[in-house]
Amino acid sequence: MARTQGSHSDITGPRVRAAALQLFAQHGYAAVSMRQIAREVGVQAGALYNYTPDKQSLLFDLMQTHMTELLAAREDLQDSGSPTEALENFTRLHLRFHSERPDEVFIAYMELRNLTPENFAVIEELRRKYEDALETILRAGVEKGDFEVSDPKIATMAVIAMLTGVNTWFREGGRLSLAEVEQIYWDMVRKSVGA
Amino acid sequence: MARTQGSHSDITGPRVRAAALQLFAQHGYAAVSMRQIAREVGVQAGALYNYTPDKQSLLFDLMQTHMTELLAAREDLQDSGSPTEALENFTRLHLRFHSERPDEVFIAYMELRNLTPENFAVIEELRRKYEDALETILRAGVEKGDFEVSDPKIATMAVIAMLTGVNTWFREGGRLSLAEVEQIYWDMVRKSVGA
DNA sequence: GTTTTAAACGAACGCATGTTCAGATAACGG
DNA sequence: CCGTTATCTGAACATGCGTTCGTTTAAAAC
Numbered sequence: 001m002a003r004t005q006g007s008h009s010d011i012t013g014p015r016v017r018a019a020a021l022q023l024f025a026q027h028g029y030a031a032v033s034m035r036q037i038a039r040e041v042g043v044q045a046g047a048l049y050n051y052t053p054d055k056q057s058l059l060f061d062l063m064q065t066h067m068t069e070l071l072a073a074r075e076d077l078q079d080s081g082s083p084t085e086a087l088e089n090f091t092r093l094h095l096r097f098h099s100e101r102p103d104e105v106f107i108a109y110m111e112l113r114n115l116t117p118e119n120f121a122v123i124e125e126l127r128r129k130y131e132d133a134l135e136t137i138l139r140a141g142v143e144k145g146d147f148e149v150s151d152p153k154i155a156t157m158a159v160i161a162m163l164t165g166v167n168t169w170f171r172e173g174g175r176l177s178l179a180e181v182e183q184i185y186w187d188m189v190r191k192s193v194g195a
Numbered sequence: 196m197a198r199t200q201g202s203h204s205d206i207t208g209p210r211v212r213a214a215a216l217q218l219f220a221q222h223g224y225a226a227v228s229m230r231q232i233a234r235e236v237g238v239q240a241g242a243l244y245n246y247t248p249d250k251q252s253l254l255f256d257l258m259q260t261h262m263t264e265l266l267a268a269r270e271d272l273q274d275s276g277s278p279t280e281a282l283e284n285f286t287r288l289h290l291r292f293h294s295e296r297p298d299e300v301f302i303a304y305m306e307l308r309n310l311t312p313e314n315f316a317v318i319e320e321l322r323r324k325y326e327d328a329l330e331t332i333l334r335a336g337v338e339k340g341d342f343e344v345s346d347p348k349i350a351t352m353a354v355i356a357m358l359t360g361v362n363t364w365f366r367e368g369g370r371l372s373l374a375e376v377e378q379i380y381w382d383m384v385r386k387s388v389g390a
Numbered sequence: 391g392t393t394t395t396a397a398a399c400g401a402a403c404g405c406a407t408g409t410t411c412a413g414a415t416a417a418c419g420g
Numbered sequence: 421c422c423g424t425t426a427t428c429t430g431a432a433c434a435t436g437c438g439t440t441c442g443t444t445t446a447a448a449a450c
Contacts, residue, residue, distance in 0.1 A: 012397080012398090026308065027225075027308060028223065028225055028308060028309065030222075030223055030225035030226035031225035031309065033436075033437065033438080034437080034438060034439080035436085035437080035438090043397095043398070043399090044398065044399055044400065045400095045438085045439085046398075046399070046400075046401095046439080046440075046441080047397070047398045047399075049438095049439070049440080050396090050397065050398080054438075054439075055438065055439095110305055113221070113222060113223060114223065114226065150379055150382065151371070151379050154371070154376070154379050154380075155379075155383065157360060157361075157363065157364050158357050158360060158361075158380065158383055159357075160360070161356055161357050161359070161360020161361075161363070162353050162354075162356050162357035162360070164356070164360075165352060165353060165355070165356020165357070165359075165360075166352075166353075166356075168352065168356070169352050176346070176349070181349070184345055184346050184349050184350075185349075185353065187345065188350065188353055188387040188388075189387075191386045191387050191388075191389060192383040192384075192386050192387035193383075193386075194386060207427085207428095228406075228407065228408080229407080229408060229409080230406085230407085230408090238427095238428070238429090239428065239429055239430065240408085240409085240430095241409080241410075241411080241428075241429070241430075241431095242427075242428050242429075244408095244409070244410080245426090245427065245428080249408075249409075250408065250409095
């Protein structure tokens, strides 16, 4: 029973990625089989190969798309203001972007070791670019005398770790709204760099 | 060829756990087979079942041991001093303990979803106890007027995330010594809670 | 109304998985 | 020196894996 209604490729393709995203995030790449993904989509396993050359590419595409979108969102920020304003923009963007995409974030941080070396290098490069953006802001603030940071490299890692940690507990509809969470984290980030 | 020298159970047992620890951390629980662990130990797969009832127990034991040791180390700290001193002790202990056990920490954070529901509940309870310790310190500091923290629960999560992030980049023998890293992170933690 | 083609089926491939267990081996206690 | 026992082997089990491919279906094109 193929094609029970209309052309499917532009519907099934996104559904395959959505199912892979959800299942990889929930159980982990290695623990999810192509047959599970197919069952979620409502299709036989063989049909998945109309949409991905293999399982590895499915993972890589999800991660690359996520990192590319993150970088694009970051570049949309015009850091014309002061370092403090730039840092606030970065902080709020990071929190908003990450809290909107818990599954993508989870995969991007947990499944790096399941990438082939070539694919890993690509993702790492994207991640490095993102970290560089924050480090640049911190260095500008230090140079201008606005921030008090002894080691910008470490401060970058510390701030990103702190912000990304929001995904371990924040759920929309919980005790606090995203706006409140943004404010609390921004207060902590600001103080931690002495701004 | 069994027992080529002396009794092995008290040697092989720890070696099984060590191999599992290293392999789970490197490739992930789901991606590591019992035969890989056995090969690392230098034994056939069947022999592993003299030391663990199954693969799941191997993972659970590693995580439970780690969390129990962490809590024990935490309880060895006498927080007789001020909240600020208690927070500094907590910060330095966390950094030291975690940087000494990168594999255990990695597993404890990444493999939660591969625990059975019963085992997961046990580990989560241990983690909650550890987080409670920090939250108690923060609340004491707020009450005494030493800290400036709007939401102790969130501040707890933020600080722990920031500190645990040290494991994503810190390697002994790198640019900075552990003592230097401790100082930098303590500065940032102290400032972030307004102490 | 016929032909083309996108899309999915469903069986098959070789191989790996966690776990069990009867049998072999070698150090130990007597 | 012999019998016991802790320890490990090695084969087997059912099941599942990622991937391939000839075949079937039904919508689209003409």
